Amino acid sequence: MKIRVLAFARVREVLGAPESELALAPSARISDAWGALLARAPALAELRASTRVARNGRIVADDCALQEGDELALLPPSGGG
Amino acid sequence: MLLIVRDPIDVEAVSESVRSPGYGGVVTFVGLVRERADDGRGVDGLSYEAHAAMAVERFQRIADGLRECYGQLEVSIVHREGELRVGEVAVAVAVAAPHRREAFAACADAIDELKRDVPIWKKEHYRDGSERWRENAP
Numbered sequence: 001m002k003i004r005v006l007a008f009a010r011v012r013e014v015l016g017a018p019e020s021e022l023a024l025a026p027s028a029r030i031s032d033a034w035g036a037l038l039a040r041a042p043a044l045a046e047l048r049a050s051t052r053v054a055r056n057g058r059i060v061a062d063d064c065a066l067q068e069g070d071e072l073a074l075l076p077p078s079g080g081g
Numbered sequence: 082m083l084l085i086v087r088d089p090i091d092v093e094a095v096s097e098s099v100r101s102p103g104y105g106g107v108v109t110f111v112g113l114v115r116e117r118a119d120d121g122r123g124v125d126g127l128s129y130e131a132h133a134a135m136a137v138e139r140f141q142r143i144a145d146g147l148r149e150c151y152g153q154l155e156v157s158i159v160h161r162e163g164e165l166r167v168g169e170v171a172v173a174v175a176v177a178a179p180h181r182r183e184a185f186a187a188c189a190d191a192i193d194e195l196k197r198d199v200p201i202w203k204k205e206h207y208r209d210g211s212e213r214w215r216e217n218a219p
Binding site for chain 1: 112129130131132134135136138160171172192195196198199200201202203204214215216217219
């Protein structure tokens with residue numbers, strides 16, 4: 001299945017693009033998406049612990065299951081205001 | 082008015098947006114780009130980026146929380162994204178309430194909450210040419 005990945009701030013810089021696509025196995029979970037992203041950009045490893053993931057706008061845990069067409073947003077610690 | 086915008090913020094319009102005959106006071110907080118970072122380094126400008134849809138949803142949740150706490154009030158939150166120079170408005174928060182006490186308290190809470198956890202990111206660009214992502218304290 002295909003999912004869309006939105007990356008922000010440091011994570012965007014490490015991934016090299018604000019938006020990208022991942023092709024994952026049909027039963028994939030958030031942790032599998034991380035695996036694919038780390039394969040693409042190994043330097044993400046040091047940001048992973050501080051980066052939360054939102055699936056379709058909701059923060060989710062690593063074992064949350066994914067569905068075709070999901071939007072994953074990679075959210076490093078925020079700095080608004 | 083709960084928005085992430087690319088164009089300069091019209092503070093007067095934000096303040097105006099919360100007014101109505103039932104409210105006796107409006108408190109508006111305006112956050113500006115400062116010329117010095119917390120460590121004293123000279124700042125040229127900031128760039129902000131946001132997950133706009135999630136950020137606006139958080140703004141809504143902040144507004145709902147304020148009403149639970151302080152009763153009836155009107156809240157507007159507008160945050161810039163993109164490249165900002167020193168002196169530009171990064172964020173404007175306006176709260177209208179029946180009386181000043183609630184308006185002051187709710188406006189302070191709103192900006193504190195915004196800094197705590199809204200998906201907006203800030204990079205400081207320093208005068209010496211370097212740059213750094215700045216995170217708010219959790």
